[in-house]
Amino acid sequence: MSLMNAPLPLAASDEQEPMYDNDFEKSIDDVSHLDTRNDGGSNIVSRYLTDLAHQSAETWNRFWYTPTDPATLGLIRLLTGMMLVYTHWVWGLDFESFFGPESWVNSELVQRYQQDSYVFSLWFLVPYEYAFAVHMMCVGILGLFALGVFTRVTSILSLLIVISYSNRLPTAQYGLDQANGLLTLYLAIGPSGAAYSIDSWLRRARGMIPPRTAVGLGFDSYGPSIHANIAIRLIQIHMCVIYLFAGLGKLQGDAWWDGLAMWMAFSNREYQTVDMLWLSNYPWLIHAMTHVTILWEVSYCALVWVPILRPIVLLMAVVTHVGIGLCMGMWTFAIIMMVGNMAFVPSHMIRHVVHLMTTRRHRVKSLSH
Amino acid sequence: MSDEVQQDRPWDAIPRWPRRLLSAWLLYHVIAIVMPPLAIPPTSSLLSEIAGLFRPYTEGLHVNHGYHYFAPQPGESTLIAFTATRPEGTEVKGIMPNRQIWPRLLYHRHFMLTESLGYIPEELREDWVKSYARCISRKTQCSKVELTRLLHYMPTMEMVNRGVTLDNPRSFDRSVLGVYQREEE
Numbered sequence: 001m002s003l004m005n006a007p008l009p010l011a012a013s014d015e016q017e018p019m020y021d022n023d024f025e026k027s028i029d030d031v032s033h034l035d036t037r038n039d040g041g042s043n044i045v046s047r048y049l050t051d052l053a054h055q056s057a058e059t060w061n062r063f064w065y066t067p068t069d070p071a072t073l074g075l076i077r078l079l080t081g082m083m084l085v086y087t088h089w090v091w092g093l094d095f096e097s098f099f100g101p102e103s104w105v106n107s108e109l110v111q112r113y114q115q116d117s118y119v120f121s122l123w124f125l126v127p128y129e130y131a132f133a134v135h136m137m138c139v140g141i142l143g144l145f146a147l148g149v150f151t152r153v154t155s156i157l158s159l160l161i162v163i164s165y166s167n168r169l170p171t172a173q174y175g176l177d178q179a180n181g182l183l184t185l186y187l188a189i190g191p192s193g194a195a196y197s198i199d200s201w202l203r204r205a206r207g208m209i210p211p212r213t214a215v216g217l218g219f220d221s222y223g224p225s226i227h228a229n230i231a232i233r234l235i236q237i238h239m240c241v242i243y244l245f246a247g248l249g250k251l252q253g254d255a256w257w258d259g260l261a262m263w264m265a266f267s268n269r270e271y272q273t274v275d276m277l278w279l280s281n282y283p284w285l286i287h288a289m290t291h292v293t294i295l296w297e298v299s300y301c302a303l304v305w306v307p308i309l310r311p312i313v314l315l316m317a318v319v320t321h322v323g324i325g326l327c328m329g330m331w332t333f334a335i336i337m338m339v340g341n342m343a344f345v346p347s348h349m350i351r352h353v354v355h356l357m358t359t360r361r362h363r364v365k366s367l368s369h
Numbered sequence: 370m371s372d373e374v375q376q377d378r379p380w381d382a383i384p385r386w387p388r389r390l391l392s393a394w395l396l397y398h399v400i401a402i403v404m405p406p407l408a409i410p411p412t413s414s415l416l417s418e419i420a421g422l423f424r425p426y427t428e429g430l431h432v433n434h435g436y437h438y439f440a441p442q443p444g445e446s447t448l449i450a451f452t453a454t455r456p457e458g459t460e461v462k463g464i465m466p467n468r469q470i471w472p473r474l475l476y477h478r479h480f481m482l483t484e485s486l487g488y489i490p491e492e493l494r495e496d497w498v499k500s501y502a503r504c505i506s507r508k509t510q511c512s513k514v515e516l517t518r519l520l521h522y523m524p525t526m527e528m529v530n531r532g533v534t535l536d537n538p539r540s541f542d543r544s545v546l547g548v549y550q551r552e553e554e
Binding site: 086175 | 378379380383388391392395398399402403406407409411424425428429430431432434435436437438439440441442443444446448466472473474475476477478479480481482485489490493496497500501503504506507508521523524525526527529530535536
């Protein structure tokens, strides 16, 4: 069809909801109906404010209170739970040096360090002779949480455990622990055991088919629910906050402007796991990596909400974090940040990928028999 | 309520006041998680004071972080070199974090501990270093421990092109933290 034959855009009919900006323009153009002596101007303002309030409320409700399938949340729980088991198990490899009376930073000193803070830790209460048994119990609870066993209870216990370890060893923490903490918080808030969990498997085995859409918030729902959506939204927003401030913080440093920051990271012996010093022959590449990193971090919080750009933004997240894992040896941090980014992956896509993976495994199994 | 309404406006299924309370908490939470990074210096006293109001909530839930990773820019590392001496005179020397520590996560834990010397409050510094010394004394079974703080600077691209390595001795800046003698129990 040629452009000449293309149908003209339809004029807004009377039945249609009047568009706010058309109304606004009309009000400005057609000044004859306005009595400039009285509150004609204030009418426009009050109407604008009313529309603003209505549209904000509608957008807010749609954003937070649209039911969503818990598949994404369930997979995030499984992966975060596995990471929690690993990161907490590692403390046990040198337990006495981190929790003993002669640890790197003893309990009394840590409490002095945090004396003006609103923090708690079960490690401030547990006598050392029981400490290792308590540690093993904590790792066990984290394992149950990962598997999705009694998830409503184990998710809250996991949150208390994660916070307790962090507050006992605040100066041994880094980004990994912050991401662990926030993901555990939102997994404890949401119905994280509603998918890919022993809880949901048992429920299915008992023939309790989840409703298509939960009524109300959807507490204890194994189907799409507002409750699951709230948890996913909180993770999404927190990921945006992390990247925004990671980017804004960097903008205070010269090296992120003159393009040398990535070199400073690559040439730090204490972080280095892969020798990237050959890049000294290609300064333009270092500069490009620095600029792209900061541009991506600062723009993440805006562009990730644009559906067409989301795959690119998330791909950049994968590239950046795999780079951090490879070159700086921080695989745990890299993985947990990628898990956090999964909150932006639609649940139908998660279900499709999991289905493909599980059916393929079944096929391989049946062929081998 | 019909299914159609439920599908179009699913939030109407939640009674108005519980929904308003929930919305108020969500708004509070989102503002709360933004305040700690906003309160990182340089900041205004206004932001700092507002962030202070949220501290019980953000610290209690462990969401009180600044997220300033590698900011304002990647800098030199802080390490600790130690010389521990046994009563009979034999010495054990080492650097913390030891690159041989495995798994890598455990290495990073030790690295963060040495990096903390760069930001712990001045009034705790002495006790902090003593605590490290006691731990090294226990691990090495040595009664005397001498600690040195090392600042490890990175070379420029030009230096690397001239053949300078990352372990170049001149890239370390040393300052003695002290000598600590284990008190017999």
